[in-house]
Amino acid sequence: MMGEAKLTLVAPLEPAASLDAAAVETALPALLSSYRPHDSLFSSVQTQWHARGVLHALARASDDDLAGASERLLAQVAAENGRLPLLGAVPFEGGQPARLWVPAQAAFAAGRARHGGAAQLLPGDARSAPQVEPVPAPAQFKRNVERSLDRIHDGGLRKVVMSRSLRIAAKVDVPQLLGQLLARAPSAYTFAMDLAGAGGSAACLIGSSPELLLSKRGARIVSNPLAGSIPRSADPAEDRRRAEDLLRSAKDLHEHALVIDDVAAALRPFCRELHVPAAPSLLATPTMWHLSTRVDGVLRDPATSSLRLALALHPTPAVCGYPTEPARQAIRELEGYDRGLFTGLVGWCDSEGDGEWAVTIRCALVEEDCATVFAGAGIVAGSQPEAELAETTAKLRTMLGAMGLSHVAESEGRA
Structure with a gap:
């Protein structure tokens, strides 16, 4: 549910005649409470969009001047319809079409969405014994890590991210899953993007990402990459020890530095000021500790759009x-499946270029009778296949736990 922040109606979710200015807060007290299937939502600690329908779709690939096309479309929409956002997701591969659209109706609020209570998902047999197809299988994932390490040792790579997926035969109630994600990680970038109206399959991309690729407000930008991770422990003393070990880990600090150096190099040409902290800090999610660095900048040209900047960063080494x-190329040859929108970017941008784009991780693709969840791990010199498998298992718990399927992560995390 919404916090106490004031709602600004951009295009009403009901006929305008039923919502005069004085009635907006009463009629729309919470964006999540009015969410229904086939709507789309993006929520962060700063802003929230709730959208319905499609006014214009933009399915162009990022390699085909996606940023320019989005800017032209938003300028046209602003002139004809007002300040509606462009929202959706961009895939990992630059040659695949993005799933972006301007909604027919949208509501905006400052502040994050709040959950409406503890929702329970997947009752009965779906909770106890769903059919699961891992791609790749855990044993194959560990072989992929070993082959990645061979390439690193040969000198062609310094880091490569290997991922895996689980396709689960179960029905998922998207609105209730949203409530669970917001309850479990209220500071994350929580999203549910209905893909059918944007030229995609009849599916919803839903997730709770801890990682900000790029946000922009006026001339100010922020990027908050995460790289270097360790699973959390239920024991407080052990959990604290793991966090301290992560801050001292030469392997993880090396992995993190590769990402930060790359992000800073990509943003520097756009910025007249750029602040990059000398050392990372810790970021905690319910399942993971991450090394985190917040990069702040001031743009040379405040009109540069958040999507253009996000695409200049994508894909980061993270x-x-x-x-x-x-x-x-190693990912294409070794991973064994098409990531699609996983590890792409998800978020929104408006006609003034402001917006937020999160990295599409801790997510699932929900279809009518199944859901596919994803997780990856960064492989660098010193990585151990078993540890990297354990890391992906821990990351899968974000979505599986919210679905009531935590046990699936454990059973599918054994070779």
């Missing part, structure tokens, strides 16, 4: 590797 092209 989701691909370093150098980018050899890492991407």
Whole structure:
């Protein structure tokens, strides 16, 4: 549910005649409470969009001047319809079409959405014994890590991200799953993007990402990459020890530095000021500790759009590797499946270029009778296949736990 922040109606979710200005707060007290199937939502600690329908779709690939096309479309929409956002998701691969659209109706609020209570998902047999198809299987994932390490030792790579997926035969109630995600990680970038209206399949991309790729407000930008991770422990003393070990880990600090250096190099040409902290801090999610660095900048040209900046960063070494092209080629050859929108970007941008784009991780693709969840791990010199498998298992718990399927992560995390 919404916090106490004032709602600004951009285009009403009901006929305008039923919502005069004085009635907005009463009629729409909470965006999540009015969410229904096939709507879309993006919520962060700063802003929230709730959208319905499609006014214009933009399915162009990022390699085909997606940023320019989005800017032209938003300018047209602003002139004809007002300040509606462009929202949706961009895939990992630059040659695949984005799933972006301007909604027919949208509501905006400052502040994050709040959950409406503890929702229970997947009752009965779906909770106890769903059919699960891992791609790749855990044993194959560990072999992929070993082959990645061979390439790193040969000198062609310094880092590559290997991922895996679980396709689960179960029905998922998207609105209730949203409530669970908001309850479990209220500070995350929580999203549910209905893909059918944007030229995609009849599916919803839903998730709770801890990682901000790029946000922009006027001339000010922020990027908050995460790289270097360790699963959390239920024991407080052990959990604290793991966090302290992560801050001292030479392997993880090396992995993190590769990402931060790349992000700073990509943003510097756009900025007249750029602040990059000398050392990372810790960021906690319910399942993971991450090394985190917040990069702040001031743009040379405040009109530069958030999507253009996000695409200049994408894919960062946090989701691909370093150098980018050899890492991407290793992913294509070794991983064994098409990531699609996983490890792409998800968020929104308006006609003034302001917006937020999160990295599409801790997510699931929900279809009518199944859901596919994803997780990846950064492989660098010193990585151990078993530890990287354990890391992906811990990351899968974000979505599986919210679905009431935590046990699936454990059973599918054994080779």
